[in-house]
Amino acid sequence: MIDNIIFSIVSTWQGWLNGSSLLFYGIAILIYAIFILIVTSIFAYIFGWVERKLIAKIQHRHGPTFVGKFGILQNLADLVKLLSKEHITPDNADRILLTIGPILMLAVTTFMVLLLPFSPTLQATNLGLGLLLIFVLIAFLPIIVFLAGFSTGNKFADISAQRSVLMLISYEIPLLVVVAAIALLSGTYSISGIVSAQAASHWYILLMPIGFVVFFITMLAEMERPPFDLREADSELIAGWLTDYSGPYYALALFIDYTRMFLASLIIALLFFGGWSGPLLPPLAWLLIKAFIIALFTIIIRATTVRMRIDRILRLGWTWLLPLSLLNLILVYILFVA
Amino acid sequence: MSTRINIGPVHPSTHGVLRLVVDVDGDTVKNVEPHIGFLHRGVEKLVETRMYMQCPPYMEKLDYVAPLSYDEAYVATVEAALGIEVKERAQYVRLIELELQRIASHLFFLGALCNDMGQMFTMFMWVFEDRDRVLELLQEATGQRMFYVNMRLGGVTMDLPPDFGENCMKLLSHLEKRIGEYQRYLEKNPVFMERTKGIGVLSAEDAKSLGVAGPVLRASGISYDVRKAKPYYVYEKLNFHVAVEHGCDNFARYRIRIMELRESIRLIRDALKKMPDGDALGASIKLIGPPAKNKIVTVSRELPRGECMMYMVSDPQRPYRLSIRSPCFVNLAALNHIAKGERLADLFSIMGSLDLVMACVDR
Numbered sequence: 001m002i003d004n005i006i007f008s009i010v011s012t013w014q015g016w017l018n019g020s021s022l023l024f025y026g027i028a029i030l031i032y033a034i035f036i037l038i039v040t041s042i043f044a045y046i047f048g049w050v051e052r053k054l055i056a057k058i059q060h061r062h063g064p065t066f067v068g069k070f071g072i073l074q075n076l077a078d079l080v081k082l083l084s085k086e087h088i089t090p091d092n093a094d095r096i097l098l099t100i101g102p103i104l105m106l107a108v109t110t111f112m113v114l115l116l117p118f119s120p121t122l123q124a125t126n127l128g129l130g131l132l133l134i135f136v137l138i139a140f141l142p143i144i145v146f147l148a149g150f151s152t153g154n155k156f157a158d159i160s161a162q163r164s165v166l167m168l169i170s171y172e173i174p175l176l177v178v179v180a181a182i183a184l185l186s187g188t189y190s191i192s193g194i195v196s197a198q199a200a201s202h203w204y205i206l207l208m209p210i211g212f213v214v215f216f217i218t219m220l221a222e223m224e225r226p227p228f229d230l231r232e233a234d235s236e237l238i239a240g241w242l243t244d245y246s247g248p249y250y251a252l253a254l255f256i257d258y259t260r261m262f263l264a265s266l267i268i269a270l271l272f273f274g275g276w277s278g279p280l281l282p283p284l285a286w287l288l289i290k291a292f293i294i295a296l297f298t299i300i301i302r303a304t305t306v307r308m309r310i311d312r313i314l315r316l317g318w319t320w321l322l323p324l325s326l327l328n329l330i331l332v333y334i335l336f337v338a
Numbered sequence: 339m340s341t342r343i344n345i346g347p348v349h350p351s352t353h354g355v356l357r358l359v360v361d362v363d364g365d366t367v368k369n370v371e372p373h374i375g376f377l378h379r380g381v382e383k384l385v386e387t388r389m390y391m392q393c394p395p396y397m398e399k400l401d402y403v404a405p406l407s408y409d410e411a412y413v414a415t416v417e418a419a420l421g422i423e424v425k426e427r428a429q430y431v432r433l434i435e436l437e438l439q440r441i442a443s444h445l446f447f448l449g450a451l452c453n454d455m456g457q458m459f460t461m462f463m464w465v466f467e468d469r470d471r472v473l474e475l476l477q478e479a480t481g482q483r484m485f486y487v488n489m490r491l492g493g494v495t496m497d498l499p500p501d502f503g504e505n506c507m508k509l510l511s512h513l514e515k516r517i518g519e520y521q522r523y524l525e526k527n528p529v530f531m532e533r534t535k536g537i538g539v540l541s542a543e544d545a546k547s548l549g550v551a552g553p554v555l556r557a558s559g560i561s562y563d564v565r566k567a568k569p570y571y572v573y574e575k576l577n578f579h580v581a582v583e584h585g586c587d588n589f590a591r592y593r594i595r596i597m598e599l600r601e602s603i604r605l606i607r608d609a610l611k612k613m614p615d616g617d618a619l620g621a622s623i624k625l626i627g628p629p630a631k632n633k634i635v636t637v638s639r640e641l642p643r644g645e646c647m648m649y650m651v652s653d654p655q656r657p658y659r660l661s662i663r664s665p666c667f668v669n670l671a672a673l674n675h676i677a678k679g680e681r682l683a684d685l686f687s688i689m690g691s692l693d694l695v696m697a698c699v700d701r
Binding site: 055058059060061155156158159162163226227229230235236238302303304305306307308309310311312 | 341343349350351362364365452453454455456457458459460462463464467527529530532533681682683684685686
């Protein structure tokens with residue numbers, strides 16, 4: 001339905017512009033990108049509110065109640081507050097890196113969301129190597145954190161930046177091995193291809209539960225969700241790489257946090273939970289519902305567990321996740337491919 | 339290459355206003371230098387200008403997590419200077435209130451420890467629910483919610499209300515259930531176990547030579563509790579054990595608090611059963627008469643954070659000199675020894691396991 005609307009808007013525009021096809025394509029992508037950004041923002045907003053409410057429920061509190069009905073406008077109020085604050089650049093900070101760090105991060109994250117298919121028709125492009133491209137781009141995020149952390153000249157941010165790189169080497173390989181198993185099982189690197197392969201057989205969570213566990217843990221680490229939120233470990237590093245970000249940039253960083261969560265839950269929903277397949281509701285709705293339920297689990301994990309330590313994450317990555325992901329690859333090969 | 343970072347005095351997990359100058363090599367702590375005194379109010383000097391019974395409110399502010407225990411320690415010191423006995427029922431009342439205070443304090447510890455290990459305040463909120471009920475009970479008994487000032491010479495200001503025993507029993511069985519829940523919740527969490535087992539080891543010899551106090555000492559396998567070693571009130575008549583752990587690490591220091599919570603529950607139950615009827619009210623110092631000049635008394639008490647010793651030189655009008663040996667101070671002094679060589683993240687869980695209250699450190 002939404003894809004039809006977008007398509008009709010774009011074709012009207014094409015009529016107006018007497019269509020050179022490159023321009024047409026560019027405009028279509030732009031409109032699609034705006035649409036995706038709106039969906040992302042709505043998801044991020046609702047997710048932020050639900051996170052606050054759910055954590056409050058777990059902790060036997062009420063959570064936000066004052067701004068709007070059930071405190072639904074609390075995050076908006078926070079946003080307004082943060083936007084109205086001054087952004088202070090510390091003296092010994094690298095001004096350029098400090099500024100572009102969060103912006104680059106938002107750009108990479110939204111770009112990845114843009115590359116994901118939302119329904120059989122609602123997708124920017126059906127890349128044959130979409131799966132690989134996504135995971136190449138994901139590996140950029142810790143590097144941007146590293147740059148932004150070092151740029152502020154704050155020692156807590158420095159430590160956070162170092163942790164960021166350490167974490168990268170601990171879980172990136174198991175993640176890619178699971179991705180390899182997915183590609184092996186579906187026979188394609190295209191994400192919509194993987195979704196249709198799941199529709200033809202079963203959801204991949206049923207076919208490779210070990211792979212799912214490894215993938216879920218690594219995605220939690222990738223998205224800095226507890227218990228792997230070492231980069232912004234508030235009890236030790238104050239706010240980690242965000243310590244010297246203030247005002248609008250901090251708001252941006254919080255928004256990126258929720259966008260990354262959206263991205264991670266979308267990827268998990270697409271690769272393991274059959275993507276948009278489901279009865280009655282339109283495909284986009286199914287995908288968002290699945291993503292949201294996955295995001296809820298991360299909230300529960302966040303509320304109940306204590307933080308892991310950096311050397312333990314390395315140990316977990318190399319002694320548990322890597323062997324498990326390899327086992328998963330072998331099992332997938334023996335059971336379903338050979 | 340080591341980096342020197344400054345943590346505090348305003349930092350999410352320094353338990354008030356503690357400043358730490360930490361040398362780290364990457365993520366490993368090389369040296370910790372605590373800088374204290376941000377909460378120093380000169381209480382020891384201040385009491386020299388106050389009448390004897392004007393001082394308990396100052397004493398309570400020394401430990402805002404367990405105010406009643408400091409109150410009691412001070413009043414016991416004055417009683418020792420006067421040489422008076424506490425009425426028998428009042429001894430039971432005091433004991434019950436002190437143990438309730440210990441429960442409230444140790445519950446706070448559980449929440450703060452999880453917080454320091456990076457939990458999103460969940461445990462903190464849960465234990466505060468329980469702590470609140472303990473405080474409500476204490477409010478029933480004393481009329482105040484936080485700073486009780488319930489001790490009078492030879493007794494207490496208010497006897498327990500008639501339905502106290504019943505309410506208390508109800509609360510204790512509730513607490514027992516909740517403590518079991520917390521224990522299961524934490525000890526079945528592999529991340530919690532990983533973050534506490536073998537972290538921050540303080541061997542028995544080091545514990546002795548550093549002079550650490552209270553649960554930290556007992557977690558290093560040394561069975562020393564003032565309540566057993568130099569019994570006061572009716573502790574020797576009641577049924578309880580000194581909780582000892584031999585793990586010497588963060589886990590032992592967490593576990594000892596859980597065990598002490600159970601022991602306190604046992605103590606209160608026993609005390610409620612054995613409590614005699616009679617008068618528990620204390621008297622004014624005017625009725626008792628002034629203490630002798632230059633009488634030196636030392637009283638030691640087992641506070642929730644460890645052994646507190648009060649040294650007082652008396653004077654007819656006001657304390658001539660009061661010196662307080664604070665358990666938090668000696669425990670903080672051991673921080674560098676314990677945390678050296680540990681990870682930066684563990685520095686904070688170690689600090690949480692020492693259960694510091696900065697007002698008590700700075701006095």
